[in-house]
Amino acid sequence: MERLNLSDAAPQGPGALPPGQGQPMMMPPGPPPVPQLPPQMFTTAAQLLDLTDKKLMVVLRDGRKLIGVLRSWDQFGNLVLQDTVERQFVHSEGKALWADIERGLFLVRGENVSLLGEIDLDKDDYIPEPFKEAPVEQVFALKKQEEAAKKGTGKRRNKKLAEHGFEGEHSGEAIL
Amino acid sequence: MLFFSFFKTLVNHQVTIELKNDISIRGTLKSVDQYLNIKLDDITVVEEMKYPHLSSVKNVFIRGSVVRYVHLPAAAVDTPLLEDATRREAAQTGAKAKQG
Amino acid sequence: MMADEEPSATTADANPVNEPLDMVRLSLSEVVFVKLRGDRELQGRLHAYDNHCNLVLGEVEETVYVVDDEEAGDEIRTVKKNSEMLF
Numbered sequence: 001m002e003r004l005n006l007s008d009a010a011p012q013g014p015g016a017l018p019p020g021q022g023q024p025m026m027m028p029p030g031p032p033p034v035p036q037l038p039p040q041m042f043t044t045a046a047q048l049l050d051l052t053d054k055k056l057m058v059v060l061r062d063g064r065k066l067i068g069v070l071r072s073w074d075q076f077g078n079l080v081l082q083d084t085v086e087r088q089f090v091h092s093e094g095k096a097l098w099a100d101i102e103r104g105l106f107l108v109r110g111e112n113v114s115l116l117g118e119i120d121l122d123k124d125d126y127i128p129e130p131f132k133e134a135p136v137e138q139v140f141a142l143k144k145q146e147e148a149a150k151k152g153t154g155k156r157r158n159k160k161l162a163e164h165g166f167e168g169e170h171s172g173e174a175i176l
Numbered sequence: 177m178l179f180f181s182f183f184k185t186l187v188n189h190q191v192t193i194e195l196k197n198d199i200s201i202r203g204t205l206k207s208v209d210q211y212l213n214i215k216l217d218d219i220t221v222v223e224e225m226k227y228p229h230l231s232s233v234k235n236v237f238i239r240g241s242v243v244r245y246v247h248l249p250a251a252a253v254d255t256p257l258l259e260d261a262t263r264r265e266a267a268q269t270g271a272k273a274k275q276g
Numbered sequence: 277m278m279a280d281e282e283p284s285a286t287t288a289d290a291n292p293v294n295e296p297l298d299m300v301r302l303s304l305s306e307v308v309f310v311k312l313r314g315d316r317e318l319q320g321r322l323h324a325y326d327n328h329c330n331l332v333l334g335e336v337e338e339t340v341y342v343v344d345d346e347e348a349g350d351e352i353r354t355v356k357k358n359s360e361m362l363f
């Protein structure tokens with residue numbers, strides 16, 4: 001499949017014929033060759049290396065949002081997060097609130113990560129209107145309510161759809 | 177390896193990734209790895225009000241396993257070439273299965 | 277580049293169907309219907325697939341089945357979305 005891009009440059013360097021030996025290589029007709037991107041750009045490690053020691057927003061598979069500094073990681077995407085806070089949002093009953101809870105040091109198993117976002121330090125902790133910071137207890141209580149309501153409708157929904165031959169995407173997992 | 181190579185050809189194109197938790201994130205495809213983990217730059221979240229937590233995030237690393245769809249720019253895809261590549265990959269893996 | 281290393285696409289097409297994914301191979305560049313997890317269906321032209329059943333479809337219509345939370349008896353509604361190309 002490496003040849004999917006027809007306009008790739010022919011291999012160069014030690015593997016190629018030394019100049020002046022044999023026939024000159026004919027360039028294929030068509031678009032000019034595109035310089036090959038270095039293969040090391042396309043590894044998990046390279047992608048995580050860029051994010052090391054940066055302040056990140058980590059979204060877990062269960063919907064929790066953690067904000068912390070990425071200090072270490074491995075090839076499985078296991079992460080160590082320092083000075084982590086968990087940020088909760090609620091958007092119900094006409095209220096849009098958020099709160100942070102101090103959590104400390106985390107080791108997150110890679111399979112539970114859904115997304116890592118680098119926080120733009122220029123827009124650090126920018127939270128769009130109409131969200132307002134509120135006491136943890138208040139947000140936490142509302143969140144509980146919201147989740148309970150979702151669980152109820154989710155059950156009814158899955159039952160109804162199962163009658164029509166559908167299966168939920170994540171049986172048993174609560175996801176937002 | 178088919179889709180790994182395929183996504184490599186789409187680097188620097190605008191894509192929209194829809195996750196299994198229904199968030200849609202649009203951005204420039206910057207990098208992909210063998211698990212189809214994807215890195216996007218200059219992101220915007222399609223329904224910002226529903227997902228306010230990403231408003232201060234500029235680039236994201238998305239785990240391949242949580243991706244539902246990647247919406248691609250059709251103009252950037254050579255479909256006959258892609259179909260040929262698929263047939264070749266199928267022939268290759270088919271031959272491997274017979275050996276093993 | 278290295279085009280003579282493996283059987284060409286035409287010989288691959290001449291291969292008999294001896295595993296389920298060979299059926300999928302025969303559907304390349306045809307319009308296919310795909311039933312997904314998460315109450316979704318897709319209809320589109322199949323351009324690529326792999327062993328994991330990752331797919332690339334063109335001119336796709338997605339149908340999502342949703343249940344309205346109304347007290348009026350939880351009706352199933354479908355939402356259609358289109359996409360020019362989808363992985």
